[in-house]
Amino acid sequence: MIRSSVDRLHPYTPGEQPKDPSVLKLNTNENPYPPSPAVAETVAALDPADLRKYPDPVATELRQAIASLHGARVDQVIAGNGSDELLALCTRAFVEPDGLIAYLEPSYSLYPVLGDIADIRREPIPLNPGFVADFSNVPAAGLFFLTNPNAPTSMAADPDAIRAFCESFSGVVVIDEAYADFADTHCLELAMRLPNVIVMRTFSKSYSLAGIRLGYAVGPASLIEALFRIKDSYNLDALTQAIGLAAVRDQDHMRRNVEKIVATRQRVTGRLVDMGYQVLPSQANFLFIKPPGIDAEVLFQHLRSQHVIVRYFPGGMTAEYLRVTVGTDEEMDEFLNAL
Amino acid sequence: MIRSSVDRLHPYTPGEQPKDPSVLKLNTNENPYPPSPAVAETVAALDPADLRKYPDPVATELRQAIASLHGARVDQVIAGNGSDELLALCTRAFVEPDGLIAYLEPSYSLYPVLGDIADIRREPIPLNPGFVADFSNVPAAGLFFLTNPNAPTSMAADPDAIRAFCESFSGVVVIDEAYADFADTHCLELAMRLPNVIVMRTFSKSYSLAGIRLGYAVGPASLIEALFRIKDSYNLDALTQAIGLAAVRDQDHMRRNVEKIVATRQRVTGRLVDMGYQVLPSQANFLFIKPPGIDAEVLFQHLRSQHVIVRYFPGGMTAEYLRVTVGTDEEMDEFLNAL
Numbered sequence: 001m002i003r004s005s006v007d008r009l010h011p012y013t014p015g016e017q018p019k020d021p022s023v024l025k026l027n028t029n030e031n032p033y034p035p036s037p038a039v040a041e042t043v044a045a046l047d048p049a050d051l052r053k054y055p056d057p058v059a060t061e062l063r064q065a066i067a068s069l070h071g072a073r074v075d076q077v078i079a080g081n082g083s084d085e086l087l088a089l090c091t092r093a094f095v096e097p098d099g100l101i102a103y104l105e106p107s108y109s110l111y112p113v114l115g116d117i118a119d120i121r122r123e124p125i126p127l128n129p130g131f132v133a134d135f136s137n138v139p140a141a142g143l144f145f146l147t148n149p150n151a152p153t154s155m156a157a158d159p160d161a162i163r164a165f166c167e168s169f170s171g172v173v174v175i176d177e178a179y180a181d182f183a184d185t186h187c188l189e190l191a192m193r194l195p196n197v198i199v200m201r202t203f204s205k206s207y208s209l210a211g212i213r214l215g216y217a218v219g220p221a222s223l224i225e226a227l228f229r230i231k232d233s234y235n236l237d238a239l240t241q242a243i244g245l246a247a248v249r250d251q252d253h254m255r256r257n258v259e260k261i262v263a264t265r266q267r268v269t270g271r272l273v274d275m276g277y278q279v280l281p282s283q284a285n286f287l288f289i290k291p292p293g294i295d296a297e298v299l300f301q302h303l304r305s306q307h308v309i310v311r312y313f314p315g316g317m318t319a320e321y322l323r324v325t326v327g328t329d330e331e332m333d334e335f336l337n338a339l
Numbered sequence: 340m341i342r343s344s345v346d347r348l349h350p351y352t353p354g355e356q357p358k359d360p361s362v363l364k365l366n367t368n369e370n371p372y373p374p375s376p377a378v379a380e381t382v383a384a385l386d387p388a389d390l391r392k393y394p395d396p397v398a399t400e401l402r403q404a405i406a407s408l409h410g411a412r413v414d415q416v417i418a419g420n421g422s423d424e425l426l427a428l429c430t431r432a433f434v435e436p437d438g439l440i441a442y443l444e445p446s447y448s449l450y451p452v453l454g455d456i457a458d459i460r461r462e463p464i465p466l467n468p469g470f471v472a473d474f475s476n477v478p479a480a481g482l483f484f485l486t487n488p489n490a491p492t493s494m495a496a497d498p499d500a501i502r503a504f505c506e507s508f509s510g511v512v513v514i515d516e517a518y519a520d521f522a523d524t525h526c527l528e529l530a531m532r533l534p535n536v537i538v539m540r541t542f543s544k545s546y547s548l549a550g551i552r553l554g555y556a557v558g559p560a561s562l563i564e565a566l567f568r569i570k571d572s573y574n575l576d577a578l579t580q581a582i583g584l585a586a587v588r589d590q591d592h593m594r595r596n597v598e599k600i601v602a603t604r605q606r607v608t609g610r611l612v613d614m615g616y617q618v619l620p621s622q623a624n625f626l627f628i629k630p631p632g633i634d635a636e637v638l639f640q641h642l643r644s645q646h647v648i649v650r651y652f653p654g655g656m657t658a659e660y661l662r663v664t665v666g667t668d669e670e671m672d673e674f675l676n677a678l
Contacts, residue, residue: 001481001511001535002565006432011568014396025392034388046382049373051550051582053364054543057353081420084571093345097436097458110572117569119436142340172340196340204393211390211577226341229350230456232423233449238550239578243390 009116012109015311024334026325027311029151029179029286031208033257033328035243036250039209042242055238058228062236062245066216069248070188075221078228079244081235083178083202083215084110086227087145090198091118093226094172095142103145104133106152106318108176111145127317131280133157135165144169147176149183152313152323154282159185166190166197172223175199178215179284181206181258182265191219198223205285206254207247214244261285265326271336286325291339296320299339308338348455351448354650363673365664366650368490368518368625370547372596372667374582375589378548381581394577397567401575401584405555408587409527414560417567418583420574422517422541422554423449425566426484429537430457432565433511434481442484443472445491445657447515450484466656470619470627472496474504481510487526488518491652491662493621498524505529505536511562514538517554518623520545520597521604530558537562544624545593546586553583600624604665610675625664630678635659638678647677 015028063077070077080086091114095101098121103111105124115122125137131153138144149156166173177199180186191199198219204210214236217224247254269279269287276292291299300312300322311323326332354367402416409416419425430453434440437460442450444463454461464476470492477483488495505512505526516538519525530538537558543549553575556563586593608618608626615631630638639651639661650662665671 001433001562003432003435006565006569009568012572014393014572017393017395028393030393031391033391035390039390040387043382043385043387048379048382051374051378052370052372052547054353054356054367054369054549055552056356081576082571082573084573088571092456093342094340096342117431142342208391210393210573213394213573213576223340226345229348230345232421232427233351233353234421234423234549234552237420237552237576237579240576 003119005116005119009113012113016309018309020307022307024308024327024331026327026331026335027309028210029205029284029325030210031205031257031261031285032331033208033260035208036247036253038246038250039243042246043239046239046242051238053238054234055236055241057234059236059241062241062248063216065245065248066218069251070218072192072218073221076192076224077216077218078224078231079214079216079236080231082204082213083176083200085231085235086200086215086217087174087176088114088117089227089231090143090172090174091115091120092230094223095120099142100139101143101145102138102141104147104150106313106316107145107147108151109313127153129317131155131317133161135161138165138169140170142171144171144173145176146173147178148187149179149283151179151284151286152288152311152318152321154280154284154286154288156183156185156283159187162187163190166194169196171196173197178202178205181254182262182285183283188218195220203244203247206258208257209243209247212240212243214240261326264329264332267329268326268332268336275339286323288321288323290321296322303338306338308335342458344455344458348452351452355648357648359646361646363647363666363670365666365670365674366648367549368544368623368664369549370544370596370600370624371670372547372599374547375586375592377585377589378582381585385578385581390577392577393573394575394580396573398575398580401580401587402555404584404587405557408590409557411531411557412560415531415563416555416557417563417570418553418555418575419570421543421552422515422539424570424574425539425554425556426513426515427453427456428566428570429482429511429513430454430459431569433562434459438481439478440482440484441477441480443486443489445652445655446484447486447490448652466492470494470656472500474500477504477508479509483508483510483512484515485512486515486517488522488622490518490623490625491627491650491657491660493619493623493625493627495522495524495622498526501526502529505533508535510535512536517541517544520593521601521624522622527557534559542583542586545597547596548582548586551579551582553579600665603668603671606668607665607671607675614678625662627660627662629660635661642677645677647674
């Protein structure tokens with residue numbers, strides 16, 4: 001009774017969510033600082049009786065605030081139950097059943113799973129040995145997923161290379177900018193100008209709101225409208241819409257937290273380099289590091305035994321590295337001590 | 340760049356959500372009473388700082404409470420971002436690309452759209468002229484959607500007929516029991532006993548929580564596991580999980596509200612019959628009524644001009660009827676006066 005492609009697929013494994021509060025959790029790139037005080041005010045002002053009603057199915061007020069932030073029109077914005085919902089919608093909206101989904105490797109390990117769920121052929125494009133994208137290797141495809149800055153590498157691709165690639169590619173390019181608020185550059189102007197580029201953002205990282213599940217996409221109105229046609233009718237609950245609206249209106253709070261994390265990132269990078277670690281140049285809220293004189297997986301287990309949880313991706317180019325979320329200064333000192 | 344099946348499809352139209360508070364809104368089967376006081380306590384106890392973390396990806400505590408309520412094992416339960424998410428997952432999990440999705444007509448008008456989104460052939464099975472299902476007309480299919488009690492008719496199918504159909508059908512039967520708490524019977528025992536039956540429930544109606552987007556499915560562990568394999572990784576936000584848990588633990592509150600609505604339903608049915616309306620025997624929190632001596636669509640517009648919004652489904656067997664949500668006694672008196 002189960003579709004054969006579903007029976008065959010290897011599901012995505014989310015990073016562990018340990019419940020033990022004594023664990024130092026540096027494995028899922030959460031923000032160590034609380035969200036805007038406006039979030040607490042929004043929750044306090046909520047009338048639970050209002051929850052008996054359906055939410056706005058198209059999240060109008062939230063999308064207006066996002067559109068205004070980016071100088072876009074509201075019909076160029078869709079909000080989703082996390083970026084994950086929007087990424088999955090793209091696999092169903094922009095590729096024919098006999099089409100192709102391409103993506104870099106290593107990158108967000110959800111992409112191959114999304115291809116398999118959609119039952120559509122997929123092709124990983126290996127990064128160069130220095131973890132740099134060579135877009136000349138990308139074949140013709142209906143959809144290309146580009147995480148920028150990339151995960152788990154933390155590195156941003158060259159903006160000119162991205163632009164040239166998008167202009168030459170015949171399918172839809174989805175640039176997943178989950179970490180863009182921590183980076184020096186972003187690609188929103190491509191989503192505003194080109195007919196085939198969608199940029200995605202999330203509230204899970206820079207806005208400290210992974211718990212509410214909110215992401216959005218900006219792009220050409222015709223592509224955004226296609227995503228609206230196939231989304232669940234009421235995909236965003238009322239609380240998520242209200243909290244997201246409060247958070248996006250408090251850019252100052254988000255920016256201050258980002259600055260703290262970037263400063264900590266610089267400091268920890270220096271310390272790790274001093275200790276002999278290879279640290280890729282991070283444009284995100286995490287570091288991708290290669291330990292000296294010890295197997296990465298062994299180190300991962302050592303850290304775990306000291307209640308420090310980071311992320312290890314076995315196999316391929318990532319096997320010699322650990323991905324470490326940038327926490328508070330105190331947390332990172334604890335991490336450095338554990339190392 | 341848009342998949343041709345997406346370009347062609349007619350999207351689902353959710354019931355209107357007017358913002359004008361002077362409108363009497365009887366069009367989307369919301370519960371007129373507030374949710375359990377435990378919901379307000381849960382929201383008040385929330386630490387917004389916790390929202391920086393990802394939620395439990397598999398909603399363990401909530402699913403345990405639901406499983407315990409129904410005497411099921413936790414691996415027989417999946418929770419979703421509204422039942423709509425789970426219904427859509429079924430179209431992707433249980434039908435091969437060249438398979439068939441069948442459903443009654445009239446019924447929940449989302450089903451044909453879900454078939455079109457999945458790009459899978461679909462076949463509506465007309466109800467008899469008395470709006471009764473004749474399951475002998477159902478062809479072999481990978482998936483059959485059965486809303487019971489049905490919408491928009493409000494009527495429940497004969498339990499023996501449902502049981503016999505499920506036992507003879509070779510594909511998966513999804514029994515969407517959104518309104519079962521308002522009915523005299525339900526089909527959970529089929530989901531616990533048969534290898535091909537899934538029962539869905541929602542927090543949107545009897546629990547007064549349409550705003551949080553929460554539904555769940557109960558069924559054989561192998562089918563439930565297939566839905567887990569293809570859902571979005573973190574499909575349920577932290578607040579929805581916490582609020583749903585509080586609500587499901589307060590069965591008394593939900594039952595009291597259901598009793599009030601059922602009593603109002605009986606009273607309004609009597610009044611309408613006295614006024615010459617044909618009223619189908621409702622097992623749900625709404626009435627499906629045929630007005631005497633006036634076109635249903637004309638009456639719909641008349642009510643609208645008096646700020647009373649009900650639901651009208653043009654075309655086919657539903658064109659002579661209006662669907663009216665059962666509100667409070669005061670609201671229904673206002674509705675009767677407007678009629």
